[in-house]
Amino acid sequence: MTRRFIAIVFVITISTFTSNAQDFSRLNQFLDSLETHDKFMGNVILRKNGETVYSRSLGYKDFDASIKLDKETRFRVGSISKMFTTSLIFKAVEEGKLHLDRKLSDFFPEIKNADKITMSMLLQHRSGIHNFTNDSLYQSYFTSPQTRQRMVQIIADAGSDFEPGSKGEYSNSNFVLLTFILEEIYNDSYLNLVKERITEPLQLKNTYVGKAPLKQEAKSYTFENGWKEEKITDMSIPVGAGAIVSTTEDLGKFIEGLFSGKIISKESLAMMQEIREGYGRGMFQFPYYERKAYGHNGGIDGFSSMLGYFPEEKLTICYLSNGTNYNNNSLILAVLDTYFGKGIELPSFQTADLKTEDLDKYLGVYSSEQIPLKITFVKDDTSLIAKPAGQPDTVLEARGSHVFEFVQAGATMIFDPEKGEMTLKQGGSSILFKREGN
Structure with missing residues (x-):
């Protein structure tokens, strides 16, 4: 089981719609089956025009103590954090504190090719900087606190995988460095920047940069002949690449605020949405039929997550999971197919009895x-x-x-x-x- 904070782009391409009927009874049966067969634990939400039209909680916040999940449960959201960091970068640009073409060498000249790497390349995963979470060494320290100096050294030692700007390739290293750049130009902590510029203005009361887990937070699990609790990543490592903790409702309000101009300008948002070789600036595009959602997904420890927004429909979909034994892309499809009036098939988990x-x-x-x-x-x-x-x-x-x-x-x-x-x-x-x- 990988414990890296990752993002996987879901490509949703299937047949055509039917009606717009919204009968969620079949979806409830679908999710009941996942819960009964230990396939998924987590929260799911759909919001339309800023209002919740569907939500479910499946499984346990604390499996061993038999404490069930509820809509107030907070999860580590993994790489969805990158949308928060990108929003802060664009706020810095709008305030004249940073430029997208500014070179990384102004901050970290020790990084290979730093004089060729721009802020825009970091945001769009075109820097060439090696992804430190891909290395076996990562497993030796991910549960222990790391200083800024140590993280920069780890990233610098890993070197470069390709010439900056020549292609796109996902790297958490980009957003760890962007976090430190934000802290330097504002002379403030990433925790305070998220709070003062995003969560307080949007009144996101259950969203923050994680530290040691709180009692309101879910524990995370992998399934190995039963739910087994995962080890915990120390949040000093992912910082702006994966350290945000939140709820499905708060994330819905966040992305709705982002697309309605409450965090950054429409011009900045348009630059986030510019997709090149699969990567936007801190954002992905998720196709669903002829429609397109924008957002991010990710995973850290046993957590997995997805947040998407359909601008034309003003529709938000989000799931936060603390344990999955299932292809979560199928869950996303079931939710969207139900909303748009397409029938869904109930999953079958019958297994063959073999010697x-x-x-x-x-x-x-x-x-x-x-x-x-x-x-x-x-x-x-x-x-x-x-x-x-x-x-x-x-x-x-x-x-x-x-x-x-x-x-x-x-x-x-x-x-x-x-x-x-x-x-x-x-x-x-x-x-x-x-x-x-x-």
């Missing part, structure tokens, strides 16, 4: 001519485990004759033992793997 010897026919190393990836399949009693090269081990769920799923990634693996083949289906793609030495 340990039944798994022997699937074991081995599989490779593909279509992609440069090898997957080794091993077993642990009655569980089949996929070990993709360079990725975490994954326990698969048996779905039927020769069919296994990795639900969180939306991946299905179909074996043909007689041919020694496995077909991986994910995101509309179908990739054939063959067992080596077969």
